Amino acid sequence: MNKMTTKLNNRISLPIYFSIAVFFIFLITVSITGLLFYLAHFFGLLNEDIAHDGTILPVIILIACIIIGTTISAVTSRRMVKTIRMFIEATDRLAGGDFSIRLELKGPPEFKILSENFNRMAEELGGIEILRTDFVNNFSHEFKTPIVSIKGFAEVLKHDDLSKEERDEYLDIVIEESARLASLASNVLELSKIEAQTILTNKGRFNVGEQIRQCVLLLAAKMEKRNLSLNVNVQDLEISGNKELLNQVWLNLLDNAIKFTSDGGEIEIDMKKNVNTVMIQIRDSGSGIHPDALPRIFDKFYQQDTSHSTAGNGLGLAIVNQIIHLHDGTIVCNSTASQGTKFTISIPIGL
Structure with a gap:
C-alpha cells in the first residue's frame, strides 16, 4: 500500500497537486457548511423568516463558507509553508557557509527535483570551497618558499668571510630560486589567460x-x-x-x-x-x-x-x-x- 501511495505521489505534479487540494478544500467547506445548516434547521435554530428570506440566508451561507474555508485552508497550507520554511532555512545555512546541509523534501515531483538540485549545488559549492582553500594554501607555499630562500641566502652573502666557492654556490641558489619564482608567475599568468578564453x-x-x-x-x-x-x-x-x-x-x-x-x-x-x-x-x-x-x-x-x-x-x-x-x-x-x-x-x- 505504501509503495502504491509513493508511486502515485511521484506521478502527481505540482499543478495537479494544488488542483486536488483546492477541490478537497471546496468539497469539505461545502459539506461542513451544509451539515451545520442541516443541524441548525433540525434543532430549530433557523426560523421560517430566515429560511424564506432571499438576502439573509445567502449572506449567512457566504460568511459560514468563508470562515470554514479559511480555517481549512490555513490548516492544510501548514504543510506547504513548512516545506518552504525548510527550504529557506537550508538556503540561509548554505549562504552562511554550511555546505554540509542537505534537503529531503517529500511530496510532488517538483519538490523532489528541487531537493536534488539543492543537494547537488551544496555538494558542488563544498567542493569549490575545498579547492579554494587548497589553492590559497598551495599558492602561498609556492610563492613564499623561494622568497624566503632568496632572502636567507642574500643575507648570508653579505658576510665578508665567505670563500669564492661558497659565494658562487649561494648565488647559484639565489638564481635558481629567482627562476623558480619567475616560472611560477609566468605559469599563473598563462593559466589565467587560458582560463579566460572561451573561444x-x-x-x-x-x-x-x-x-x-x-x-x-x-x-x-x-x-x-x-x-x-x-x-x-x-x-x-x-x-x-x-x-x-x-x-x-x-x-x-x-x-x-x-x-x-x-x-x-x-x-x-x-x-x-x-x-x-x-x-x-x-x-x-x-x-x-x-x-x-x-x-x-x-x-x-x-x-x-x-x-x-x-x-x-x-x-x-x-x-x-x-x-x-x-x-x-x-x-x-x-x-x-x-x-x-x-x-x-x-x-x-x-x-
Whole structure:
C-alpha cells in the first residue's frame, strides 16, 4: 500500500497537486457548511423568516463558507509553508557557509527535483570551497618558499668571510630560486589567460607529428642526462589548432615524464589517427600516481608530493587540461603506483 501511495505521489505534479487540494478544500467547506445548516434547521435554530428570506440566508451561507474555508485552508497550507520554511532555512545555512546541509523534501515531483538540485549545488559549492582553500594554501607555499630562500641566502652573502666557492654556490641558489619564482608567475599568468578564453584563437593548420618531434629534440639533453630510452611512433599529420598552445602541452607532458622517470627508464610516444580525431599517448615507466591523487592531478597547484621537494609548482597539468579542452579534445590519465603513467590525448583534426 505504501509503495502504491509513493508511486502515485511521484506521478502527481505540482499543478495537479494544488488542483486536488483546492477541490478537497471546496468539497469539505461545502459539506461542513451544509451539515451545520442541516443541524441548525433540525434543532430549530433557523426560523421560517430566515429560511424564506432571499438576502439573509445567502449572506449567512457566504460568511459560514468563508470562515470554514479559511480555517481549512490555513490548516492544510501548514504543510506547504513548512516545506518552504525548510527550504529557506537550508538556503540561509548554505549562504552562511554550511555546505554540509542537505534537503529531503517529500511530496510532488517538483519538490523532489528541487531537493536534488539543492543537494547537488551544496555538494558542488563544498567542493569549490575545498579547492579554494587548497589553492590559497598551495599558492602561498609556492610563492613564499623561494622568497624566503632568496632572502636567507642574500643575507648570508653579505658576510665578508665567505670563500669564492661558497659565494658562487649561494648565488647559484639565489638564481635558481629567482627562476623558480619567475616560472611560477609566468605559469599563473598563462593559466589565467587560458582560463579566460572561451573561444580558441590564432587557429591554423600545422603538422602535429613534426611539432612533437621538435619538442623531443628540445628535451633530448635532459633525457640523455638521465640515460632514458625513447620510443617515438608519430607520423606526419596536419590538424587545425593553436600551434603555440599545443606546443606547451607536449613540452609539459614530456617534461613531467622525464621528471618522474628513474634513471635508465623508458618513455614512449605513440600517435594514432581515427576518423575525425588524432590520439596521442605519452607513457613513462616512472613512479606512477597514487589512486587517491589521480582524480586531482589537473587541479591548480596540486602536487602528489606534499613535501613539495619535487621541482615544479603544480600548474603544468592544469594548463595542459585547459588547452586540450579549448581544442574540444579530451585528456585521460591512467597510472599505477611504481609502474608508470600514461596520458592519452584526443584532439579533433579539424578542417
